[in-house]
Structures are given as structure tokens and as C-alpha cells.
Amino acid sequence: MIDKTIINNISEEPGVYLWKDSEGNVLYVGKAKNLKKRLSQYFNKNMLNSYKTPKLMEHASSVETLICNSDREAFIQERKLILKYRPFYNVIIPPKLTFPFIRIKLIKNGIEIKRIDYYSKENNTIFFGPLPNNRNISSLIKYLEHILISKNGEYIKSTNAEFWQNQFDYAKQIIKKPHNLFVLLQQKIEDAKKNLDFELAKFYKDVYETFSYNQAMQKTFIQTKKNINVIGWYKHNNYLLLSVIFYNDGIWFLQKDFTYQILSSPENTINEFLNSFYAKFELPEMILLDKACKDFEYDLAENIVFSETKSLEDFIEIANKNAENNYREKINKYISTNNLLKVQDKLSKLLNVDCSRIAIFDNSFFVNSETVVGMVCVFENGEHNQKLNRHFYHKVNYNRNADVEYMFWTIKKYLMKFSDVPSVLFIDGSKMQIDAAVEARNLLGLNIPIFGLSKNERHQTEKMLDEKGEEISFEDTEIFNFLSDCQYIVDKYAKYYYNKQEIKNERYNFLLDIEGVGLKTLEKLIKHFQTYENIKSATYEELCKVVNKNIALNLTKAKK
Structure with a gap:
């Protein structure tokens, strides 16, 4: 189980957290008003509110956090990350990513106020949002119509362009500086209560709460509506940690972390990072840097703006916080990755080949089974890239040298299907399997x-x-341990897909009819005993090592 000390350096800011397993898979995404307080609850048995939480913590190996300006902003980032990773322990997956906006548009002889589900650049238009809390959005729209485009309960009919421009400017003032509006609404709530008009008081309260809750989101929704990359940084000893927050049309949509060793100065390291990063990615309309870095001559100076206004300082502040966040874990990961690169270099020199992109192959099958799986795992720069995992199902071969033929088919199918081939292949097996791979x-x-x-x-x-x-x-x-790890990983995945296919086989169906045995239990049984025959011959004591006593007893009775 994960050690509680992992939360010692967690920020107390609002934000999002991601529990991950030992291979970096995201298990769960959550949000918090106070990240440290929320994560500490996972280690307090009295605070666990779901039967799934202990299981989650059994598999969790690390936690990653993202600091946000507010819990409202955290809500949006949580939703984005859940949709991106679709974690197993997130029971409810949001149906869509977008949140609504209120659009206030200056049109001929009037102002149009409406709810829309997207943002787009438009002239003479104000957007309020995105609105994660939109339960009472209709009340807010109704009130905006009341103060902007109606009088005495009727819509204003006027062809005076100056009048509508003034109303539109007033709308801008409300969105940008809502303090006076909040004071007015609070007074209206009190007045309605004094008059015992509780329905009207509730209406004003709904407007106030909806506006005030979502007004904080305007910090995320940059008023310039530009595509901006905000670069935050934090220095620890001779390491520089960078956090890049991407804003598209004024909305935060992505954040990435980078760690580098400082060889000269932080500013020079940032300059080298920018040159390398934007050689691969499109330049945004603006790169925002901390004003503390402005005395350095950057190669991309034409695209760089420094945080010399209060509004820009706010964005740098949150980026800097994310750069500092989890800095020890980031540095340890950087060191670990560098160690893998060193091992990769040593392996390349030992074999006199390029080992930057290794593919390792294995097969999984058992006697009297109709399932045969060929598995391929790819390691880039020493790290397992799960996105490049591939598996194949083969027809059963009852010949004595079946494994050799399966290896031939796995290699052939992989090399035929994927043009972006690795720099070197490793085969799980001896000379016969190697010969089959060479033939393919x-x-x-x-x-x-x-x-x-x-x-x-x-x-x-x-x-x-x-x-x-x-x-x-x-x-x-180090080379031996690296190769052992690679071999273990490909073997694990081969068995995973083998077990997954075996569950679908009809001969296991009768097990699902036994009380207490569902798909999860069946998967555990197959993973442990490997074959149906082994499950069938297992003793009650052996079954108890995998399932509880009642299920073990039911399985034992069913076999008689």
C-alpha cells in the first residue's frame, strides 16, 4: 500500500489529484478545496466513504496534483481529466466536457442575451463563463435582461445606437467589476425578506450565488481571448522545474510539467527549453513569462510578454505554484528517467546497436486451452510506452513446437501491420524462438x-x-535488471490478454452460475490457476487463497 508520507509535500491549495498505479496508469481523478486535507483522508479509515476506496489504495503507487485558482476551476479540470483518462475507480464519467456560457451581444437596435454551449470569437460580444455551476443560469439571464434590455416589465424598443452602446458598456462593467452588483443584490435580498416576499428573495439569492460562484472562473477565462502559453518555474538546488499552462481562446485546456538540470543559469535553461519546445510545437500568440526573467535576451523575444500587470501576475502565480508543486517527486522522476537513459546507452554499446526503441515479444498459452496470445511491448528511451502495446490472437497449433510457430506469427503480424518499427527486437525464448523471429x-x-x-x-x-x-x-x-523488468512486463501483459480471452470461452460459463462468482472473481481465479483444469482440481484450501471461504465452498461443492 502507498506510504502516507507521500502527502507531506502536497499543497493546501485547491486543485485536482490523480491516483496512479506503479506503471503510471491513472486509477482515479478527484478535486479538492484543500489538496493536502483531502488526500490525508484517504489514509484515515474513518473518513473512507466508498467500499472501492480501500481497493483503490491497494493499487495506488503515486499521486499527482494540479493546483488551480479555485475549487470551481478544479471542477473543470477534474472533468477534463476524467474524460481524458476514463479511470476505473471514477464510477460516473461526465457525458461531455463543455460548460455553458452566457453570451451578451450588441446587435442592431438591441442587446441579445442567451445561453450557449460553446465559446467563439465574435465582435461586440461579451462571454460570461464557462459556468460549472449552471443550475440557476436561467435566473441570472432573466436578471441580466431586467437590468439591460427591459423597463417596467417590458422589453425596451429603441433605435438609438448610443443608448444600446451605453447598455453594452454597462454589461462589460458588470462582468469585469461585479462588486456594485453584488451589493445591490444583497440589498434586494434583504428588502424582499422584510416584505415577506420569500419567492423574490430566493430569486435574487439564486442570481447572486450563480454569479458570485462562477465569477471566479473569469480568472481562467482570459479577457484577451488569445492563445497563450504561461510558463511558470521553480528552482531547487541545481534543478529547474517548469510548468506550462496552455490557454486556447482564453480557456485553460492543458498543463504540462518539465524538469531540467541547470547547467548555467535558470534564464538560459528556460531559453533552451523554449527553443526546443517550439521547434516541435506551434508558437502561440503570446508566451507569458515571469517578469523576474525579463533581463535575459530570449531567442523568441517577439512572442514573449512578461507579467508586468496585475492580471498577468495572477496567471504567472498559478503556473509558478504548479512548477513548485510535487517538486521532490518530479526531480526523483527526472533522475530515474536519466538513469534509464544511461542503462539504454550502456546496452547500445554492449550490443553495438541503437536501443532507443526496443520491442520485446512473448506468447501466452496453455495445454488444452483454445487461447493463444502474442504480445508486444515497446520501450522508448528505457521507459515502457503502454500506448504502443500490441497483442494478437493465433489459431491453436497442436504440434510439439507450437511456441516456435506462435513466435513466428507474432513477429510477422507485428512487423507487417506497423510501419514504425523498433530499432531492435528482443524475443522471450531461446534459439528456436530466435530462429522463428529471424525467419519472419x-x-x-x-x-x-x-x-x-x-x-x-x-x-x-x-x-x-x-x-x-x-x-x-x-x-x-543495471542492464540485467532492466532486461528482467522488460521481460516481466511483456509476460504480465501476455497473461492479462490470455485470461481476458479465456473468460469469454464457453467452458467457463458454468462457473458464473455458482453463487458468489462474477466476472471479477472468475478473472481472479484464472489469473491465479491459469487454466480451467487447475481450477477444477484445486482443493478447498487452495481456493481460499484466492477467494473468500463461502465462494471456495460453493466452488468445491459444484465440482462434485
């Missing part, structure tokens, strides 16, 4: 180096082989 590669006219990783009787990595099946001797434990 040669058949396709490719020239990718192939190596093998053979295991001992305890199913542990034992040695590395070249294309001829001869052992490659080396004593570097």
Missing part, C-alpha cells in the same frame, strides 16, 4: 537486430542470446 524478419525484407532473453526453470531471466543463439556475457547488473 527476413521474409519481410527487414534488417532489424534480434536478440533473445531466455529464462531458467523458475521462470526468471537467466541470459541474453544473439541471433545465432550464443550467449552474450556481461556483468552489468
Whole structure:
């Protein structure tokens, strides 16, 4: 289980948190008014409000946090991240990402006020939003109509352009500086209560709460409506942590973190980062930097603006907070990644090949099973890239050397289907499996180096082989541990897809008829016992190691 000390350095600001497993998969996304207080509740058994929470904490290995200006802003970011990752422990997935806006538009002989579900750049138009709390949005629109376009209960009919321009300017004033409006609404609430008109008091209260709650979101909704990248930074020892917040049409839609070692100065490191980053990505209309950095001559000076106004300082402040947030974990990850790069370089020198993009292959199947899975995992710069995982299902081969043929088909299918091939292939197996891989590669006219990783009787990595099946001797434990980890990961995924397919097989259907056995329980049984025959022959005591006593008893009775 994850150690409670992980929250020691968590901010007490509002924001979003992401629980992740050991491989970086997002398990759960949540929001909080106080991140540290909320995350500490996960370690207090009396505060757990869901039966799923203990399970979540069993699988959680780390937590990532994102600091926001307010809990309203956190609500929007939470929704975006849930839709992006669709985490297993988030029971309710929001149906859409967008929040509504109120659009106030100056038109000929009038002003149009309406709710819309999108933002677009328009002349003579004010947008209020996005509105995460939009329950009473109709009351707010009704009140805006009352003070802007109606009088004595009737809509104003006027062809005076100056009158409507003044009303439109008043609307701008309300949105940008609502203090006077809040005072007026509070007075109207009190007056209505004194007159015992509680329905009217509720109306004004709804308007006040909807406006005041969502008014804080205007901090996120930049009034310039430009596409802006805000660069925040934090220095710790000789490390520079950068946080880039992307605003598209004035709305925060993405945030990314970067960590670098400072070789000269923070400003020079930022300059090198900007040159490298925008060589790959399109330049925004504005790059916003902290005014503390303005004395340096940046290569992209034409695109850079410094935080020399209060409104721009607000955006730099939140970016700087995110740069500092979780800085110890970010630095540790940077060091870990650099160590992987060093191991990759050592492996490249040992084999005299480019090991920046490794693909490792494995098969999963069992005797008397109709399921055969070929698995491919890709490691880029030493890190497992799960997005590049691929698996294939093969027809069962009852020949004695079936595994060799399965390896041939896995290699061939992968190399035929995906043009962006790795720089080197590793095969889980010995000389026979290597020969099958070489045959598939040669058949396709490719020239990718192939190596093998053979295991001992305890199913542990034992040695590395070249294309001829001869052992490659080396004593570097970092290389050995890296290859062992790669082999473990591909084996794990191969078994996962094997078990997933086995559950679909009809011969397991009768197990689902046993009281207490659902798909989750069946998956646990297959994962532990590997085959139906092993489940069938398992004793009551062996079953109790996987499921509770009642289910184990029901399974034992069903087998008689």
C-alpha cells in the first residue's frame, strides 16, 4: 500500500489529484478545496466513504496534483481529466466536457442575451463563463435582461445606437467589476425578506450565488481571448522545474510539467527549453513569462510578454505554484528517467546497436486451452510506452513446437501491420524462438537486430542470446535488471490478454452460475490457476487463497 508520507509535500491549495498505479496508469481523478486535507483522508479509515476506496489504495503507487485558482476551476479540470483518462475507480464519467456560457451581444437596435454551449470569437460580444455551476443560469439571464434590455416589465424598443452602446458598456462593467452588483443584490435580498416576499428573495439569492460562484472562473477565462502559453518555474538546488499552462481562446485546456538540470543559469535553461519546445510545437500568440526573467535576451523575444500587470501576475502565480508543486517527486522522476537513459546507452554499446526503441515479444498459452496470445511491448528511451502495446490472437497449433510457430506469427503480424518499427527486437525464448523471429524478419525484407532473453526453470531471466543463439556475457547488473523488468512486463501483459480471452470461452460459463462468482472473481481465479483444469482440481484450501471461504465452498461443492 502507498506510504502516507507521500502527502507531506502536497499543497493546501485547491486543485485536482490523480491516483496512479506503479506503471503510471491513472486509477482515479478527484478535486479538492484543500489538496493536502483531502488526500490525508484517504489514509484515515474513518473518513473512507466508498467500499472501492480501500481497493483503490491497494493499487495506488503515486499521486499527482494540479493546483488551480479555485475549487470551481478544479471542477473543470477534474472533468477534463476524467474524460481524458476514463479511470476505473471514477464510477460516473461526465457525458461531455463543455460548460455553458452566457453570451451578451450588441446587435442592431438591441442587446441579445442567451445561453450557449460553446465559446467563439465574435465582435461586440461579451462571454460570461464557462459556468460549472449552471443550475440557476436561467435566473441570472432573466436578471441580466431586467437590468439591460427591459423597463417596467417590458422589453425596451429603441433605435438609438448610443443608448444600446451605453447598455453594452454597462454589461462589460458588470462582468469585469461585479462588486456594485453584488451589493445591490444583497440589498434586494434583504428588502424582499422584510416584505415577506420569500419567492423574490430566493430569486435574487439564486442570481447572486450563480454569479458570485462562477465569477471566479473569469480568472481562467482570459479577457484577451488569445492563445497563450504561461510558463511558470521553480528552482531547487541545481534543478529547474517548469510548468506550462496552455490557454486556447482564453480557456485553460492543458498543463504540462518539465524538469531540467541547470547547467548555467535558470534564464538560459528556460531559453533552451523554449527553443526546443517550439521547434516541435506551434508558437502561440503570446508566451507569458515571469517578469523576474525579463533581463535575459530570449531567442523568441517577439512572442514573449512578461507579467508586468496585475492580471498577468495572477496567471504567472498559478503556473509558478504548479512548477513548485510535487517538486521532490518530479526531480526523483527526472533522475530515474536519466538513469534509464544511461542503462539504454550502456546496452547500445554492449550490443553495438541503437536501443532507443526496443520491442520485446512473448506468447501466452496453455495445454488444452483454445487461447493463444502474442504480445508486444515497446520501450522508448528505457521507459515502457503502454500506448504502443500490441497483442494478437493465433489459431491453436497442436504440434510439439507450437511456441516456435506462435513466435513466428507474432513477429510477422507485428512487423507487417506497423510501419514504425523498433530499432531492435528482443524475443522471450531461446534459439528456436530466435530462429522463428529471424525467419519472419527476413521474409519481410527487414534488417532489424534480434536478440533473445531466455529464462531458467523458475521462470526468471537467466541470459541474453544473439541471433545465432550464443550467449552474450556481461556483468552489468543495471542492464540485467532492466532486461528482467522488460521481460516481466511483456509476460504480465501476455497473461492479462490470455485470461481476458479465456473468460469469454464457453467452458467457463458454468462457473458464473455458482453463487458468489462474477466476472471479477472468475478473472481472479484464472489469473491465479491459469487454466480451467487447475481450477477444477484445486482443493478447498487452495481456493481460499484466492477467494473468500463461502465462494471456495460453493466452488468445491459444484465440482462434485
